[in-house]
Amino acid sequence: MEGLLDAFIAFIRAERGLSGKTVDAYAADLTVYFEDLRSRGVADVARATQEDVLAHLVTLGRRGLGRRSQARHLAALRVFHRFLVAERLADKDPTEDVDTPRSPRKLPSFLTVEEVELLLSAPDERTATGLRDKAMIEVLYATGLRVSELCGLELNAVQLTAGYLVAKGKGSKERIVPLGRVAIEKVQEYLAASRPALLGKRVADALFVTPRGGGFTRQGFWKLLKRYALKVGIRKPLSPHKLRHSFATHLVERGADLRAVQQMLGHADLATTQIYTHVNSARLRSVYDEFHPRSDAFTPKAPRKRRAGG
Template sequence: MWAIKGLSDNTLSAYRTDLTHLARYLASIGLWLENASQAALLDFIDWRTQQGIAKTSSARQLSSIRRYYRYLVAHQTINEDPSALLDTPKLGKHLPSTLTEQEVERLLAEPQCDDAIECRDAAMLELLYATGLRVSELVSLTLSMLSLRQGLVRVTGKGNKDRLVPLGEMAHQAIERYLQQARAELLKGQSSEVLFPSRRGQMMTRQTFWHRIKHYALRANISSELSPHTLRHAFATHLLNHGADLRVVQLLLGHSSLSTTQIYTHVAQLRLAKLHSEHHPRG
């Protein structure tokens, strides 16, 4: 799957975990992955549901199982796919958590560039909001993926697909300031291609940057619910609020399907309805 589908390490790790759970369950009832029946798979899914697994996790788990058994059938390890008739749990539309434009302004204003770490963070936050990158895409950027002259960043997203995203003036300025004032101090003489290195001069983890976001949100007195993708959601929602075309937002986010991007239209419509009710004289 890694070689053919180009799936990310995180996706592969999730699939591996799902199949490990299934293998252990089957072993407890005297079965193996290769001789599991449809009834055994249903019992496993029911057992996981009773453990309190979320519907989204259950759906991904079922996807893991189906991929695995389709692979076994394709390679003639088994004759019939026991997962073929299993129903995917119905998922409601989950509206992503986001920030208002005022909250984003407060968040972006928090890092102070008299400190090398905060100067780096300021550039990262500005870039995240300007481009809608996933946090995993942000921390894995290298110098060669950035073109300040053209005002573009080349991003390698899911499925190893590249896309070009414009930086915007504020992000451009923040990155230029960081490169001139802070990056060399962070590297302390080391050589690195990583655009935003950690204190040790290495690629930062997603978890580390997530903690940095929470740190600045706390300083900015932002009480809204945050997630690692909060600024990505804000980027998409605010673009749509200001009249951007949905397909343009899809390309910028790197979504393979427009249906994935459409969730943001619901967020934008809810926000517009709220603004109308608050500010229109007959709202």
């Protein structure tokens, strides 16, 4: 096997132009592969089967290798076996129909309803900027807009009487998103008092404006949001996108139709929206573990002591 490995390394150095670091990684991965094949009685790597490759991936998993590292390892095996077939040193590539291990999708982080309420209470509505900030955060949580969509809203995109706004998403695709009662009220108050005070005699197309008369940047709103979070004691990392996750999570938790949530978020694929069902399942599991007496994680609380004479 080592002779084939030497020939393969010489090939990828000369023909593929790979970096020394990548070549070393391929060599290390293949050495581990050869050792595993030998341990299972496979003396000729050119005769390795798909079952051998799959068994090797299982072994890597048992050793604690993560999905991403397994995928990198399999990539080395693919290049090697394709080389053997191309050089007519093997009849078949056993990695051909092996799926690349995928890392489990990370669940989105979100705020609790109580944390959102705290955040919404932070702006000082007695000031022009505070009233504007209150309206912006209310709209963001009420609609689940991306921060770029929020900052890009123009005056004519918001139909307060009808109770919706028109968001311009990725690829300039427009979608209609309903507005809640509180968000409508705050935008009305902002338009009546705050926006004219901030603009003065200037004219702007943007719905939400700064004292300079221009619209908001994503970075500017992000800084504003983090400042309010610290003000009310929210120490977890916070971004506008986390409010988008919170919007979707809170809807799904309360039984909202997934297709409707997909449309409001502007997801092209329902599979992207389905991640929020996993968030909900994870929360249900944590509640079960904490409170159900038959759960392995349940810890009985000590009974309250009765008062004398009670």
